[in-house]
Every structure is written in C-alpha cells, then in structure tokens.
Amino acid sequence: MELRRADSEVNNFPRTVEEITPEWLTQVLRESGAIDSASVGSLTVKTIGDDQGMTADVVRIGLNYDREEPNAPRSVIAKLHRPWGSVDDSALSDVMRKTYEREVRFFKELGSDSGMAVPRLHVAEFDETPAEFILLLEDLSNLRAVDQADDCSLEDASTAINALARMHAKWWGDQKLYEYPWLIERTLAREPLVAQARFAESLDSFIEISGEHLPYGVEAIARKLGPKLPEVVDAIAKPPITLIHGDYRLANLFFDDSVGGVVAFDWQLAGRVKAAAEVGMFIMQSFAVESRRKHEHYLLSEYYSSIVDLGVTGYSYDELLDDIR
Secondary structure (H helix, E strand, O other): OOOOOOOOOOOOOOOOOHOOOHHHHHHHHHOOOOOOOEEEEEEEEEEEEOOOOEEEEEEEEEEEEEOOOOOOOOOEEEEOOOOOOOOOOHHHHHHHHHHHHHHHHHHHHHHHHOOOOOOOOOEEEEEEEOOEEEEEEEEEOOOOOOOOOOOOOHHHHHHHHHHHHHHHOOOOHHHHHOOOOOOOOOOOOHHHHHHHHHHHHHHHHHHHHHHHHHHOOHHHHHHHHHHHHHHHHHHOOOOEEEEEOOOOOHHHHHOOOOOOEEEOOOOOEEEEOHHHHHHHHHHHHHHHHHHHHHHHHHHHHHHHHHHHOOOOOOOOOHHHHHHHH
C-alpha cells in the first residue's frame, strides 16, 4: 500500500498543532464517519504527557460543534512528529522517519485487523520528506489507565497477557506478515549493530548515574551483554515469528472494564519477531521484583494455554521459557 505524498491536495495535512483548524477537523471527521452534518466550530488543545522520552507531540483536542449531533466525538487525540531542529545524526533521522511511517502504516493497513483492540482511526498521514506525520485517533480517556510506576494487579496483568496472546496467536507463523515491509524484523527497537552501538554509548553514563542503586552483579551482566546483542537480536528474529506491538507495557494500554479487555496504542515499534520477548518484557516491566516472582509462572502458563487454545501448534511450553530466557 503506497502512502499518499504530502504534495497532493488531499494530503495537505497540518504539520504542527497550531495548523490544526476547525475546517480540517470537520473534513477528516466527516470522511471517517465520526460526524454527519455538524461542523467543528472551535477547538481547545491540551498537551498529553510529561514531554520526557516522547518521540512525538500528543495533544487532546476538545471539539465544539455548530449543532448538536448525538454521536459526534467531544474530543480526539492528535499525534504529530516532533521537530528535531538541526539533526546531524543521519542514523537517528532515519530511525525517526521509519518510526513515524511505521505507526501510520500500522493504523492504515492493520489497525483493528491486528487482533488487538486499538483506538478508532480518523486520519493517518505521512510525508517521507521531511519525515512529518499526523494521526487523529479516538480519545479513550474514559477508559481506565494503570500507572506503570505502581505494582500491577494480577487481574490486570492477566487481562493484558490474554489480549497479547490473541494477537500473537492470530499471526503465529503467518507469512502474510512479510507483505508489510515496514514492520520491524530483527529487533524490538533497532537493527542489531545499531542497537549494539547505542548500548555501548549509553552504558557508561547509565552506570555513572544509577550504579549505586543497581543490585550486585547487574553491571557485570550488562557489560557482557553488549558484545552479544547482535546474537540475541538474531535469536529473537528466528521462527516462529508473529506480529508484536513492540512496546507493550502498562503506559501504552487502556483497560476497558465494560468488556474485560485492553486497548493498545503507540504502535511505533510494531514488528514481526518471536513473541516470547514481548511477553517477558511486559511481565518484567509490570511488577515489583517480589510480585513478578510470585506471578510470572502463572502468567506464562496462562499465556501458553491461551495461544494453544487459539490454535498454535508445534511450540512447547519449554520452548517459550527458553525463548524468554
């Protein structure tokens, strides 16, 4: 599927939050079927997030209409590229371009067909040069969020793990995934040698800042891991592959208690690799150490039972454990 270029009249989308107008919102909301005869008369903008570690600008747009329309959304979420100024690092620029394109393509080409519940898409546009994009999505602030800094409950973790199992099982070993060349193939984040270089560059500063808080032995393990990163990443890419979210953690999930499920957002790292790494990372990031030790075997057993019940064959529980290790 070829993305429309920004030099087309249809794809003349806002490049900054300030360029988002009531007229543009009216057009895209009508095209997506979100509104019928109403027009957006005015809007309000509120920034989402603390601005740290975010690769895009995310805002909540409040919508006021010129007439009542019962099903018209009262707000939407806009996600746009973050200006990087003069970026001399061509590798970083290329990574960001691919990251933006990947999320746009995910919503246009997979979206709800991914097997995971996602926000409703109103519009997704990408311009390869100079790597600008916009997503206009359903506002899910009515659903429940879980603070990743807190210890996750077993019930919420189980809900998230089962949702992940459904998506993984749907795409397990499916060669159709290779029809989406934009999916990350060899790592959850970047290509092996790039990951190795970034890891080596950042390790010393990380140890300097956090070393006194790390358990004994962690630094030694980290220094041994660096040279082996390409080997580890290659192992992740070996069959059986499936569709992964790539950053599946509590901060990127909403819990829909009305149906007992989750809705996942932030698909910039969507990929096709082994499932186990994503499962292990979710469990590791969701619990304090003692809680993880208490719940991990139950959650892994539940995940494995779910994918088997959904039709996955030729993959043993021991293989799952080996892949996570």
